[in-house]
Amino acid sequence: MSDDLAYLSIAEAGRRLAAGDLSPVALTEALIARAEQIDGALGSFVTRTDDLALEAARTAEAEIAKGNYKGPLHGIPVALKEAFDTAGVRTTVGSKLLKDRVPKTDATAWARLKGAGAILLGKLETTEFCYGGPSTDGLFRPARNPWHADHYAGGSSSGAGVSLAAGLTLGALGTDTGGSIRLPAAYCGITGFMPSYGLVSRTGVFPLSATLDHVGPMARSVEDCAILLDALAGHDAADPGSEARPIVDFRADIEGGARGLRVGLATALAGADAVSAEGLAAYEAAADVFRGLGAEVREIALPSLDDFATAQIVITLAEGYAIHERNLQTRGDEYTYHTRMRLSLGPFVRAADYIRALKLRDDLIRDYNLALRDVDVVLAPGAPGAAPVAAQVGAFQFFKKPLVTMPANVLGAPAAGVPAGMSSDGLPLAIQIMGRRFDDATVLRAAAAFQNATDWHTKRPPL
């Protein structure tokens, strides 16, 4: 299989499938063959649904041939983080506690992609319950970063980052509570998009923190994320966090460029050693790219990263512990070390702490919205730096060193994670572009403008 097919974009594959120049069956067969060849070492898939995928590909091929083309996802192979329910396909959320769990229904997000004609290649490794990792004592071993096997692939949507970087799928779905879409995107050199809170349904996705969890697309370009988001977005009455909003075409303005766009620099979020020198250099270089594109770039005042992290950590612990308390009491030894250690802080969070964290969140949202009166989007570093060595990531690493990805979860704001450089060790670096809640289209436009002006997202790991 040539790299051209493995690394085909959803947009280009869709054009070729629609024109009859590419067969969904041939594309699916090629990706299955590539997974067979290289994923044994990477471990990005925990379950491959080869037979189901080929059956769906044959159906798509027949539908397209009859003129029943459904749109840009028809016949496109994708894969899902192991946290998404898939009817009849095992869904473990990466835990021994759920090792035999087979859902009866599909997660709404997957049902929407399937309805748009997407093909399921399989389920992708997640750190346990979307909160653990990187753990070697879990149901599955951690997916390996294709840029360097000893370095963390990011979590918790690890398998999604790895499979996309390795050319094993054209798109994927991840979840994000504190950075779980954007960190694997950053560490693996792919593109991840966390939509506004309430834009994409979470029904049928295993929760960690009901008020911070987001579902979003991961791909190799901003345009591909927008194509996936077009199918994903929409109200779902079954998700209490879902909001009824006007339907938006997220691709409509994606080539609108950055001229005249007002870009705020979130340097405050990069302070206090939260970001490496190389990560900061990539962020500053990205600001220059936007200046070169004709954007108005200026510093803006935002609350400190520590404030965002305090809210994120306390809320996640309180809400996550409520989900896991019973299992921790009765089956605690079946959790991985990292997950059990983090969740075991739950009994130490008092009701007053949780309420104060919610109040802090309200204040942070107010301050953010005030800051965004003068800009359209916010540019920030995408990660603490290049991927760390996996064995050095401790149980409380992101408690000790807050993640620059946490603010967007606290704000419920859209955030794109975009490749923006390479470290001296040959590992990807990234930026984030954040926006106003429910102004996802402007974030996608800005991120696409950056990708059109740079080639970092086209870099491939040495496989």
Add this chain to the structure above:
Amino acid sequence: MPTDRKDVEQTLRSAGLSVPAEDLDELTEGVAILRRLAETLAQRDADMGDDDA
């Protein structure tokens, strides 16, 4: 909020949880971080109360 190893163990036991003895030191470190966050939240609340007054 306890940051002493024994107090941490006692709080866990009261919640019906158990952690292997060899993991208690690291968990106690996590509880200490959490305590600092809780103190920050409480101080912030107090400061805002002062502002309101």
